[in-house]
Amino acid sequence: MAATRRLVNTVAVITINHPPVNALSSSVRHALVEEFGKASKDPTVEAIVLNGSNGKFSAGADIREFGTSAIKTVSLEDINGTIEASQKPVVAAIEGIALGGGLELALACHYRVADIQSRVGLPEVLIGILPAAGGTQRLPRLIGIPAALDVIVRGRHIPATEALNLGIVDEVVQGSAVDAAIQLAQKVIGLPLNKRRLSTLRISSNLNMEDFLDTTVEKTKKQFRGAQAPMACIEAVRASVLLPYHRGVEKERQLFLSLWATGQPQAQQYAFFSEREAAKWSHPSGARWYSEEPKLVRTAAVIGLGTMGRGIVISLSKANIPVIAIEQDAYQLEMGKKAVNSLLEREAEKLKQQGFSPGSKLASVHFTLAFGELQDVDLVIEAVYENMELKKEIFRKLSSVCKSNAFLCTNTSGLNIDEIASVTDRPNQVIGTHFFSPANIMKLLEVVRGQQTSLTTIATAMNLGKILGKVTVLVGNCPLFVGNRMLGPYLEQASYLLEEGCYPETVDRAMEEFGFAMGPFRMMDLAGLDVGWRSRTEKGLTGANVPQGTPARKRLGNRYSPLADLLCESGRFGQKTGKGWYQYEKPGGRTARPDPWVKDFLQKYRKTHQIKQQPSNQEQIVERCVYALANEGFRILEDGIASCPEDIDVIYNNGYGWPKYRGGPMYYASFVGLPKVFNTLEKYYKANADVPSMKPAFLLKKLAAVGGPPIKEWRLQVGKPVNKL
Numbered sequence: 001m002a003a004t005r006r007l008v009n010t011v012a013v014i015t016i017n018h019p020p021v022n023a024l025s026s027s028v029r030h031a032l033v034e035e036f037g038k039a040s041k042d043p044t045v046e047a048i049v050l051n052g053s054n055g056k057f058s059a060g061a062d063i064r065e066f067g068t069s070a071i072k073t074v075s076l077e078d079i080n081g082t083i084e085a086s087q088k089p090v091v092a093a094i095e096g097i098a099l100g101g102g103l104e105l106a107l108a109c110h111y112r113v114a115d116i117q118s119r120v121g122l123p124e125v126l127i128g129i130l131p132a133a134g135g136t137q138r139l140p141r142l143i144g145i146p147a148a149l150d151v152i153v154r155g156r157h158i159p160a161t162e163a164l165n166l167g168i169v170d171e172v173v174q175g176s177a178v179d180a181a182i183q184l185a186q187k188v189i190g191l192p193l194n195k196r197r198l199s200t201l202r203i204s205s206n207l208n209m210e211d212f213l214d215t216t217v218e219k220t221k222k223q224f225r226g227a228q229a230p231m232a233c234i235e236a237v238r239a240s241v242l243l244p245y246h247r248g249v250e251k252e253r254q255l256f257l258s259l260w261a262t263g264q265p266q267a268q269q270y271a272f273f274s275e276r277e278a279a280k281w282s283h284p285s286g287a288r289w290y291s292e293e294p295k296l297v298r299t300a301a302v303i304g305l306g307t308m309g310r311g312i313v314i315s316l317s318k319a320n321i322p323v324i325a326i327e328q329d330a331y332q333l334e335m336g337k338k339a340v341n342s343l344l345e346r347e348a349e350k351l352k353q354q355g356f357s358p359g360s361k362l363a364s365v366h367f368t369l370a371f372g373e374l375q376d377v378d379l380v381i382e383a384v385y386e387n388m389e390l391k392k393e394i395f396r397k398l399s400s401v402c403k404s405n406a407f408l409c410t411n412t413s414g415l416n417i418d419e420i421a422s423v424t425d426r427p428n429q430v431i432g433t434h435f436f437s438p439a440n441i442m443k444l445l446e447v448v449r450g451q452q453t454s455l456t457t458i459a460t461a462m463n464l465g466k467i468l469g470k471v472t473v474l475v476g477n478c479p480l481f482v483g484n485r486m487l488g489p490y491l492e493q494a495s496y497l498l499e500e501g502c503y504p505e506t507v508d509r510a511m512e513e514f515g516f517a518m519g520p521f522r523m524m525d526l527a528g529l530d531v532g533w534r535s536r537t538e539k540g541l542t543g544a545n546v547p548q549g550t551p552a553r554k555r556l557g558n559r560y561s562p563l564a565d566l567l568c569e570s571g572r573f574g575q576k577t578g579k580g581w582y583q584y585e586k587p588g589g590r591t592a593r594p595d596p597w598v599k600d601f602l603q604k605y606r607k608t609h610q611i612k613q614q615p616s617n618q619e620q621i622v623e624r625c626v627y628a629l630a631n632e633g634f635r636i637l638e639d640g641i642a643s644c645p646e647d648i649d650v651i652y653n654n655g656y657g658w659p660k661y662r663g664g665p666m667y668y669a670s671f672v673g674l675p676k677v678f679n680t681l682e683k684y685y686k687a688n689a690d691v692p693s694m695k696p697a698f699l700l701k702k703l704a705a706v707g708g709p710p711i712k713e714w715r716l717q718v719g720k721p722v723n724k725l
């Protein structure tokens, strides 16, 4: 049964029962209509409590039903209307989550009681839509326009105590929300309900409300560049000010339909399910996530307390895993300790505000210089800087110090996992964990399996990612793994565009208008240009080891852009030196301003090398950079480094500032049409045979030849993932 009903004295308790998250599918909606109908008519029932089974109120509408005919049967807003109009008081007992349509349902009830661990919210905006079951009309009437806008436009999950302060819920309890709701229901039997029906309330509004909404529109446009759902949310809330409730609901409905027509919801919902699919990893051997048991990680250690290490320590502590943090000398240890403790204090403060004792949620961190103290930890994450020799030295030490069943992880953004594993006594227990900076904030974790990494090690690392609250993707071992490997051809195109007449700000603007959080040049300045320079020097692409007589713009017969090398040679490393592709207010400054020096430098460079000026327009910039990125994605699939296109998209959506409303680079290629992507690349490559990264990947060619099937069907063409490297 999708919903059940039981009687406690004169209170009917209606329970939504649709595992795993009580999504309000068509069957649940039908069951709710039936159970509410019966409870309303039953003379022995004086009040009603609504809750969800298994400690979850509801995760909202069933996202899989969008775009199908199922969504059209029994509208949730009609159910909400019926509940609100009930002559018997209805109390929502919120446990776990009340999200999206789940919260809209609770807002239709006359009272809301939540347990302290629960979270409520209207996260529809994150999947490209708006709350369209009356939520944009009822919430502003309950908590006012500014607070409602914040909740609806950001889509964040609000902890119960904050929901109480905002006035979204009436009561927060430490014990059972259902018991408390039954008690409240009994107390309010017979009391007037008019003021509890949110749709009937007037919105306190003043003349400045229109100005306030207009300002919010401008701010939101800048913040969520190109995303349509946040703008639709504001327009729906505006309707709650200007229109009577029922007309506001109509407007909500219209906005929902026009959003659907943009294609953005489909992309964001694909992104949502792809993230969940990524957790269900597969291995070239055929093993899958359900066949392997992860080992429990009770204690962990982090080696290196630089920016990455600090973030990893915080993540582990927040996941309640006690950590030993190691540095190489007393000074570094002290610096790391201060930074970690200050971040932990902030986390503790947040917990206190939510009514929790920090001790119960944050695990201890022990700082030491002694490797010997690692003998009992279950898992170590090495997070020193990117230097193979240093990493090997550490893994040799770990091999001799750690207990034999301890897992050894290396946080690297591209070094060879097999080489690191080869110096240990347990290559099967070595795995890459590529965190993104700052590691306590960024959602993505690339888990990199080596040739010898055991399935248990993979299962343990993937499970650890989940425990840390990360979106975790399993990838194969190749230079730079998935995300950074794809950046290569993308950045290459960005540099060529400068050679041909564009400026950093022109390219960045085009990519940011496409939706990227940051264009390629601002991104390089943030990451530090010296990192890539060091790596190119080591590879002999620049510096003293370049063979005599090598043309400035060629390496091994292929086109090469030395622009970034030249910048580094002038001491321009990006934000850290106050100048790179842009100038900044000071070293470490964040505000990028176009730099006349760069303009002059580029003009001289083009003249020196007699490069024909053919500056690209916005569309061409986007096409070249994005198709280069996706093309490398197809190669990664061919190589078996990523097991499906969805995994690549998850990586880009969560680690590289790709606009989620475009689904990811592989989804975007599919959306544009693979034949078009193939033809554009082919044309470019024919004219530029010295740019091999733009040669269309074999898999792309194969898929384009059959007309570009939907992304779900690509797997059939890729075949079983086999790591060819």
Ligand SMILES: CC/C=C\C/C=C/C(=O)SCCNC(=O)CCNC(=O)[C@H](O)C(C)(C)COP(=O)(O)OP(=O)(O)OC[C@H]1O[C@@H](n2cnc3c(N)ncnc32)[C@H](O)[C@@H]1OP(=O)(O)O
Pocket: 020, 021, 023, 059, 060, 061, 062, 063, 064, 071, 076, 097, 099, 100, 101, 102, 123, 124, 127, 130, 131, 132, 133, 256, 273, 276, 277
């Ligand atoms: C016509 C308009 C009508 C009404 C307007 C209302 C619109 C909505 O309500 S849209 C939905 C809004 N709700 C959300 O966006 C919540 C989405 N879910 C989540 O954020 C999380 O899943 C969770 C916090 C609810 C639970 O997280 P966690 O415990 O980490 O579990 P998973 O994320 O792995 O989810 C488990 C399982 O459930 C599936 N699922 C989750 N939410 C929904 C949903 N709303 N509809 C359908 N399915 C849902 C999720 O995909 C997982 O299943 P699979 O492993 O099979 O993918």
